[in-house]
Structure formats: C-alpha cells, structure tokens
Amino acid sequence: MTLSKGYLVIHSAPAALTKHVEWAIQNLLGKAISINWEPQPLVAGTHKTTVEWRDRLGAGAELASALRGWHYLRFEIREESVTENVLYRFTPELGIHRALIDGAGSVLVTEHQLLGAMDHDEDSLRQALANAMGTAWDLELEQFRRGDLNGMSQSQAI
Secondary structure, three states: OOEEEEEEEEEEEEHHHHHHHHHHHHHHHOOOOOOOOEEOOOOOOEEEEEEEEEEEOOHHHHHHHHHOOOOOOEEEEEEEEOOOEEEEEEEOOOEEEEEEEOOOOOEEOOHHHHHHHOOOOHHHHHHHHHHHHOHHHHHHHHHHHHHHHHOOOHHHHO
16 A cells, blocks of 8 residues: 555634534544644634644545535645655635646646647646646635644744
C-alpha cells in the first residue's frame, strides 16, 4: 500500500457544521484526529482549522469528495506521496478544483490540458490555462490564507 501525507485547511465552516465535518474526517481517516476549531474573523459565524495526516494514498481525494458535499465550506487539501502531489480546492461559488503540483506547490499543467487549450482562440486559451491552474480559486482563497498568516508569528509563517 502506498502511503501519503496530507494537509487539510478548512478556511471557513459554519459553526453548526463543525461536528459533522469532524465526524466525516475521522470516519475517512480511520482514527480520532484532534480537531481544534478557531473563529474565522473574515466570515461571521464560521470557524477554521488545519489537520495533518499520514494515511493511504487517495485519502485526500476521499476527503475532498466528502467535504464538497457541504456547500458552505471553503477548504484546501494537499496530498503528497512518492507517486504524485495533488491539490484540491473548494469554494461555494466555484466548486471543486483538482491540480497536480510539484514539491514547491506550483500547479503542473499537463500536455493534455495544453493541447485542449490550444484548440481555441487567444481569449479562450487564456481562460483554459487560468482554469487549469485554478486562478479563480487562488484569488478567492487568498484572503483566507492571508488572514491565517496574519495570526501567526513570523517564524511560524516561514
């Protein structure tokens, strides 16, 4: 069995859903993971948390699939293994985005994605590449990432 490590960052979850989200995470990862929720100041009535795990390859995809069922969540999942690194992002407005990433976290655009994008005019090409890279998800989630970094000391953020 191939193992992976991963990070789940829930940027915002309505307070009423936090227990349900915890149960889903614990059910999928097969162990009682300690989840510490903090108030999310950017969206009233919501909370945020970060979870790290080591488990079988594919746990990140299972988490993304389960969590996207709750429309009001905003989250990112990064799963790393010896075979691939994957990033999942979800927002209520945009839905789910999946991308392969390198070790530094940069999105990798595949040959298939490039060939598909090149079948269109210049504006469509730009839009197809932006979609492949998840630009809209990055823009929407950046305010939450900055908010999380603002609460850390400089040494923790590095």
